[in-house]
Amino acid sequence: MSILNILRYPDPRLHTVAKPVTAFDERLHTLVADMAETMYDAPGVGLAASQVDVHEQLLVIDVTETKDQLQVFINPEIIWASEEKQVYDEGCLSVPGVYDGVERPSRIKVRALDQHGKQFELEADGLLGVCIQHEMDHLMGKVFVEYLSPLKRNRIKTKMIKEIRGLEREASLRAQNRRF
Secondary structure (H helix, E strand, O other): OOOOOOOOOOOHHHHOOOEOOOOOOHHHHHHHHHHHHHHHHOOOOEEEHHHHOOOEOEEEEOOOOOOOOOEEEEEEEEEEEOOOEEEEEEEEOOEEEEEEEEEEEOEEEEEEEOOOOOEEEEEEEHHHHHHHHHHHHHHOOOOHHHHOOHHHHHHHHHHHHHHHHHHHHHHHHHHHHHHO
């Protein structure tokens, strides 16, 4: 298993629409394991393949405190959503340190495949329901900050660009120090 690189907003690759998974093979099983390890290491409660620059319809989620109930959703689709909405403070591994309220349906029903290609349906609310919707947005090329006002979104984008530049400078300095 490997820790994968998580793309950071505003990386344009985060806006790529994911394609359906068609092969349930060893490569997929390895990707699921690597994504789970990456999510737990981050630490997070959900991760979409799009966030690790694999543009396939695959999500891994574990909203438990014990981090021992991994759920895998392949080619997920929301087949029902409640009219009732809720605002939930969301964060994202691709937008570290940023949290804001997003309004979404309070309950959903999702149909997906597991990592072996077996279809299942699941009703979800609370954190799990929000997490599924949030991660499915990634598969459609959407990041949660796009639900926020243009002013907030631009502030977040500026902040993320500054942080990325700072990380790149640190990496460059470390590389230069190793040469001596």
